[in-house]
Amino acid sequence: MTTKPTEKRSRFEPEPMPRRDFLGLAALASMAAAFFVSMFGMLKLPKAAVSASPAKKFSVALPDALPVGEAFVPPGRSVAVFRDGEGVFAISTVCTHLGCIVKPNANGFECPCHGSGFSKDGSVTKGPAPKPLPWLKVSKGGSGFVIDEEATVKTGTKV
Amino acid sequence: MGEANRSALNEFWVNLKSVPSQIYRAMFRGGAPVSDRTRSSFVFGNVFLHLHSVRTHLWSLRWSATMGLGIITTAAFLITLVTGVLLMFYYKPYPDVAYQSIKDIHFIVPTGRFMRNIHRWAANVMVVAVLLHMARAFYTASYRKPREFNWFIGWGLLVTTLALSFTGYLLPWDQLAYWAITIGANIAQSPREITDAMGITQFFDIGALQREVLLGSDKVGEESLIRFYLLHVMILPIVMAMLMAVHFWRIRKDGGLAKPVDVDARVKADAQEHYPVFTEEPKKTYQLAAVVKGRTPAVGSGPENTVPSMPHLFYAELGVLMFTTLICLVLAFVSDAPLKELANPLVPENPAKAPWYFLGLQEIVSFSAFMGGIGIPMLCWIGLGLIPFLDKETEGTGEWFGGPGGAKLVGWSMIYGFATSIAVEAFAIRFGWLREWFPDIPQLVITLVNPGTVITVLYAGFSIWALKRFNSTRAGALALFTCFLCGFIVLTVIGTYFRGPNWEFFWSPSDWSAH
Amino acid sequence: MKKNKYLLLISSLGVLALLVAAAISENFLKEWHAIQGQARTQEGPIDVKLRQIVNPDLRESGPLRDLPRRNGTRGTGPFGS
Numbered sequence: 001m002t003t004k005p006t007e008k009r010s011r012f013e014p015e016p017m018p019r020r021d022f023l024g025l026a027a028l029a030s031m032a033a034a035f036f037v038s039m040f041g042m043l044k045l046p047k048a049a050v051s052a053s054p055a056k057k058f059s060v061a062l063p064d065a066l067p068v069g070e071a072f073v074p075p076g077r078s079v080a081v082f083r084d085g086e087g088v089f090a091i092s093t094v095c096t097h098l099g100c101i102v103k104p105n106a107n108g109f110e111c112p113c114h115g116s117g118f119s120k121d122g123s124v125t126k127g128p129a130p131k132p133l134p135w136l137k138v139s140k141g142g143s144g145f146v147i148d149e150e151a152t153v154k155t156g157t158k159v
Numbered sequence: 160m161g162e163a164n165r166s167a168l169n170e171f172w173v174n175l176k177s178v179p180s181q182i183y184r185a186m187f188r189g190g191a192p193v194s195d196r197t198r199s200s201f202v203f204g205n206v207f208l209h210l211h212s213v214r215t216h217l218w219s220l221r222w223s224a225t226m227g228l229g230i231i232t233t234a235a236f237l238i239t240l241v242t243g244v245l246l247m248f249y250y251k252p253y254p255d256v257a258y259q260s261i262k263d264i265h266f267i268v269p270t271g272r273f274m275r276n277i278h279r280w281a282a283n284v285m286v287v288a289v290l291l292h293m294a295r296a297f298y299t300a301s302y303r304k305p306r307e308f309n310w311f312i313g314w315g316l317l318v319t320t321l322a323l324s325f326t327g328y329l330l331p332w333d334q335l336a337y338w339a340i341t342i343g344a345n346i347a348q349s350p351r352e353i354t355d356a357m358g359i360t361q362f363f364d365i366g367a368l369q370r371e372v373l374l375g376s377d378k379v380g381e382e383s384l385i386r387f388y389l390l391h392v393m394i395l396p397i398v399m400a401m402l403m404a405v406h407f408w409r410i411r412k413d414g415g416l417a418k419p420v421d422v423d424a425r426v427k428a429d430a431q432e433h434y435p436v437f438t439e440e441p442k443k444t445y446q447l448a449a450v451v452k453g454r455t456p457a458v459g460s461g462p463e464n465t466v467p468s469m470p471h472l473f474y475a476e477l478g479v480l481m482f483t484t485l486i487c488l489v490l491a492f493v494s495d496a497p498l499k500e501l502a503n504p505l506v507p508e509n510p511a512k513a514p515w516y517f518l519g520l521q522e523i524v525s526f527s528a529f530m531g532g533i534g535i536p537m538l539c540w541i542g543l544g545l546i547p548f549l550d551k552e553t554e555g556t557g558e559w560f561g562g563p564g565g566a567k568l569v570g571w572s573m574i575y576g577f578a579t580s581i582a583v584e585a586f587a588i589r590f591g592w593l594r595e596w597f598p599d600i601p602q603l604v605i606t607l608v609n610p611g612t613v614i615t616v617l618y619a620g621f622s623i624w625a626l627k628r629f630n631s632t633r634a635g636a637l638a639l640f641t642c643f644l645c646g647f648i649v650l651t652v653i654g655t656y657f658r659g660p661n662w663e664f665f666w667s668p669s670d671w672s673a674h
Numbered sequence: 675m676k677k678n679k680y681l682l683l684i685s686s687l688g689v690l691a692l693l694v695a696a697a698i699s700e701n702f703l704k705e706w707h708a709i710q711g712q713a714r715t716q717e718g719p720i721d722v723k724l725r726q727i728v729n730p731d732l733r734e735s736g737p738l739r740d741l742p743r744r745n746g747t748r749g750t751g752p753f754g755s
Contacts, residue, residue, distance in 0.1 A: 046386070047371065051376055098349075098524065099342070099344075099345040100341070101505060101506070101507050111661070112661055113342065113511045113662060115525065115661040125598065127525075128527060128528065130352050130355065130602040269700070270696075474679055474682060475675075475681075478679070478685065481681075481685035484689050485685045485689050485692070488689055488693070489688075492692055492695065
């Protein structure tokens with residue numbers, strides 16, 4: 001940091017900042033870079049790599065006497081399983097609005113949180129829900145049927 | 160030798176006897192605070208007191224200047240800090256165990272129930288006080304130069320206060336807490352409503368990312384509880400303390416409270432009671448031995464009409480501190496903090512309600528998750544933060560409802576703000592909204608046109624009218640701020656008292672149908 | 675300043691009064707004190723323990739998790755019998 005000795009100095013600015021201080025700028029810039037990269041690393045930590053929730057795939061044994069149109073809710077799961085003449089299908093009971101658990105009723109489903117209503121096939125009939133309830137993938141196996149809560153299928157797919 | 164020994168022993172004895180008085184004298188660097196002069200040196204020499212200026216203007220000491228709202232907020236924070244640390248002795252942040260420990264605190268721990276009640280009420284008092292404090296700063300136009308940055312810090316403090324309160328809401332791990340947080344976390348996911356409508360969710364799912372980082376899992380569980388606990392007892396209080404330090408420091412550095420230009424003509428110190436200490440206005444102040452240039456707020460105006468902060472300001476502060484404590488204790492004494500049954504992730508509460516200060520948002524969320532949860536709040540947030548940079552007028556600084564339009568405009572804005580929000584809500588409750596009339600309507604239309612956005616547009620229109628009518632940005636700001644405040648109150652009241660099971664409208668909770 | 679002094683005085687007295695009231699209700703008025711007072715056997719009062727199940731007939735008293743294992747009874751309430 002050199003200043004021309006001929007320059008007149010003010011009492012308030014005894015040592016003006018040199019215009020080009022490559023060393024100082026490089027040092028500060030690398031510190032800023034190190035800071036931001038470390039921030040990025042630290043922010044990586046809170047985002048879990050593996051979700052700690054229980055397995056999303058589970059098998060379910062349907063009661064033999066399940067009437068057509070009546071929902072069977074496997075204990076501990078937010079899924080409604082139905083059986084009719086064409087086969088078995090599962091509809092998620094997690095409301096597409098804000099994630100409350102919808103309740104099966106005579107006309108379909110209703111959400112207790114914000115009053116969304118869904119018909120028997122999960123399509124929205126009422127309220128703020130932006131999307132129909134997804135149909136979940138059902139396959140034969142296990143103790144009857146295996147339902148995968150992560151895989152959705154087209155509405156109307158029955159096994 | 161014997162004589163020297165005796166005198167040293169004697170001296171030791173004399174010193175030992177005077178230890179208490181010596182400690183007392185050593186505590187005060189400038190001598191004991193008994194005169195105005197030594198009190199002043201005590202204030203600026205004391206680590207806890209030096210955030211105060213040594214002298215306080217009489218204008219700032221009037222009750223109507225601030226109504227003590229800043230100190231009330233601080234006092235409520237201190238109360239939550241003390242009671243919160245006490246609760247941590249017994250609280251265990253693990254699902255089910257957490258619920259049991261709150262139950263223990265409620266039923267078994269000595270004074271536990273009282274402490275928990277105080278903690279909860281002080282938190283609510285703090286939320287209310289911080290909102291009113293913001294309104295005070297706005298209506299007295301105290302955000303103007305040189306206080307723009309402090310308004311900004313206060314804006315951060317508002318967010319931190321709400322976040323602290325919200326994270327504390329989950330900790331009891333009862334049904335109330337669990338479902339309030341589920342709804343809150345899903346609001347964080349609501350940008351999906353937009354990405355879904357645009358069909359880009361699979362490439363850019365910002366909503367799910369926000370939710371996942373907040374909860375640490377795909378639903379509210381043990382990871383979420385420990386995260387909320389960490390935020391509540393560690394991260395947010397540290398952020399809060401740092402912001403508060405800057406906030407207080409800037410009040411002092413920006414020249415105390417905002418005052419009208421002609422303040423000295425309005426307030427006159429009683430010559431009998433307060434002897435003027437300065438006979439001349441100082442022409443400059445020196446900082447860091449004159450190396451640093453710049454003016455402090457006292458340059459060019461004598462510090463007359465000020466009184467020593469000790470004791471005048473300190474009596475006011477202590478009075479407000481104890482008053483806040485009294486309010487919190489009264490509330491804690493008459494009303495117990497709720498504790499419902501253990502959280503059950505499979506059975507939602509009906510109705511499931513967020514904390515009260517978010518019920519206004521939940522009311523608009525019940526039409527569109529994105530607009531109610533993200534869109535409109537963000538708009539308000541950004542608008543609030545930018546106020547000092549958009550209104551650069553000078554008329555009415557430091558006065559209640561100062562500026563063009565004044566109290567009359569605020570009155571009209573209140574009427575308009577209440578009337579429009581009540582009218583739009585009444586319409587939506589009575590006749591339903593778009594989906595009831597057109598079942599196949601695209602979601603994007605509902606996201607753009609819903610009661611929340613309609614109210615916002617009506618308010619913005621009124622604000623523009625006021626801005627043109629008075630030819631002043633301050634008038635526009637007064638109108639807009641008042642309207643949003645009224646809208647917030649209306650929506651919060653509807654969400655709190657008039658929404659029952661399935662978020663249906665009820666005139667009174669006693670009409671709620673049993674579910 | 676006088677106004678502020680009165681505010682401080684009245685608020686502090688109010689806080690003191692409430693603290694005393696809270697202390698009284700905490701120490702004398704809690705309903706479990708009365709229930710505890712009834713829980714006596716011939717040998718005297720039964721000890722208070724965390725999450726307690728008391729069975730006066732068996733003169734058993736202990737934490738909830740221990741009791742059923744010890745004597746095969748299942749507690750149903752504070753005085754499960």
